[in-house]
Amino acid sequence: MERRTFLRGAAVAAAAGAVASPAVAQSMPEVKWRLTSSFPKTLDTIFGTAQTLAKYVSDATDGRFQIQCFAAGELVPALQALDAVTTGAVECAHTPTYFYTGKDPVLVFGTGSPFGLNARMANAWWHFADGAELINASLAKFNAIGFLAGNSGCQMGGFFRKELKDVADLQGLKFRIAGMGGQVLARLGVVPQVIAPGDVYSALERGTIDAAEFVGPYDDEKTGLYRVAKYYYYPGWWEGGAMIHFIANLEKYNELPPAYQAILKQACDAANVWMLAKYDTVNAPALRKLLAAGTELRPFPQAIMEAALKASNELLAEMAAKNPDFKKCLDSVNAYRADQLAWWQVGELSFDSFMARTRGRS
Known part of the structure; x- marks a missing residue:
């Protein structure tokens, strides 16, 4: 129709x-x-x-x-x-x-x-x-x-000039990121930077910042950030x-x-x-282009993911304690996520994981 x-x-x-x-x-x-x-x-x-x-x-x-x-x-x-x-x-x-x-x-x-x-x-x-x-x-x-x-x-975690191996590598890292993700990372030693999109490339090229996140492969490829920061991390857990x-x-x-x-x-x-x-x-072919240009794809280390989750939970709990409306919304999201993940693990996740592992067999 x-x-x-x-x-x-x-x-x-x-x-x-x-x-x-x-x-x-x-x-x-x-x-x-x-x-x-x-x-x-x-x-x-x-x-x-x-x-x-x-x-x-x-x-x-x-x-x-x-x-x-x-x-x-x-x-x-x-x-x-x-x-x-x-x-x-x-x-x-x-x-x-x-x-x-x-x-x-x-x-x-x-x-x-x-x-x-x-x-x-x-x-x-x-x-x-x-x-x-x-x-x-x-x-x-x-x-x-x-x-x-x-x-x-x-979304993706962004482009980084250096490789991340542990939480200690975040200390003092100047990262172009806004919003609540920046607040969480600040608790892990990151120095969040709010920079207009048009100024991100030059800031990363000059070393004014050490890393920058944007959206996903399709939009990220257009920024050209991969030319000055070769490590491309995932996932963008803040989005x-x-x-x-x-x-x-x-x-x-x-x-x-x-x-x-x-x-x-x-x-x-x-x-x-x-x-x-x-x-x-459009993201899949864009990611292939980025990898062909020399971008090195990396998952955030498990230690960083765990530390970020802990810091995020602490921040959200503190905000909920100060704001009843925020708490009501947080409780709604958390309850819905818990319920959905129980089903997701049975259906979508198991299917997607299997298909990803067997990619290319047919």
């Missing part, structure tokens, strides 16, 4: 029912929204997700509901997208909610906490547990509502399945006809599938 047909069907189902056709026509007004992305156009998968979402909405409404997408910095700086939505400077944004944990630490869970959920678990937690309810309770404080509209999958959200001004959203609200939700769901499928498609 074509997405256009499916989405238009959603519009008809939401708006029509037993309503006469003239009333339906009146409920389909011309609407023009502006969307600010937290990403540059060069990240064509993440920025492209917002463009894809906008196209779905336009197709489903015969162009009557238009969303114009702007890259980070064209209207609003990358880290101020929520502010712009709150004030109504723009109607909507495509952004990770953990950019705004300074406003409310609960929002870290909208993207993903360290050692949290993988992409499929996060999607299920959002839709079928209480993820959407908890995150939108936080966003409502800022006159906003969010819909899941993308996931990067598990096991990073969710991205379409965030709308709550008042503007409530003004939409029910049909447009339904279409918007369906478009977000479709864009969510598109982004993860696109990354799953």
Whole structure:
């Protein structure tokens, strides 16, 4: 079934029912929204997700509901997208909610906490547990509502100038990393650095920093960091399945006809599938290119993973002790993860592990 047909069907189902056709026509007004992305156009998968979402909405409404997408910095700086939505400077944004944990630490869970959920678990937690309810309770404080509209999958740990063998190798290491992952690593002796994407290459080349993380092979290959730091570590345990959200001004959203609200939700769901499928498609060949260029792929040593998990659990517990809403969200994620991992170990993990070990036999 074509997405256009499916989405238009959603519009008809939401708006029509037993309503006469003239009333339906009146409920389909011309609407023009502006969307600010937290990403540059060069990240064509993440920025492209917002463009894809906008196209779905336009197709489903015969162009009557238009969303114009702007890259980070064209209207609003990358880290101020929520502010712009709150004030109504723009109607909507495509952004990770953990950019705004300074406003409310609960929002870290909208993207993903360290050692949290993988992409499929996060999607299920959002839709079928209480993820959407908890995150939108936080966003409502800022006159906003969010819909899941993308996931990067598990990210990489980044490029390092030197090899890591033990926790001691992290001491004093200057690492370009932001958010809660940086806070965890700081407890292990790392010196987190917040550097704009455009300045990371030069900083790593000059030795101003010792390592840098970005997203995954497809986006990382574009940065060229592999030319100045040959060790490429995995996994990015601070982003096991990073969710991205379409965030709308709550008042503007409530003004939409029910049909447009339904279409918007369906478009977000479709864009969510598109982004993860696109990354799953492009990351594999990008990793091959990186390895062919001399990049040395390394797993984080077990000692570092264990130390990071311990530090992460301590940090999250401390934050939960200070903030009841944060505790409620942490408890929800932890309970859901424990339940899912018990099943994952039986189904997905055992199958994937076997297939990875037997790769190339057929």
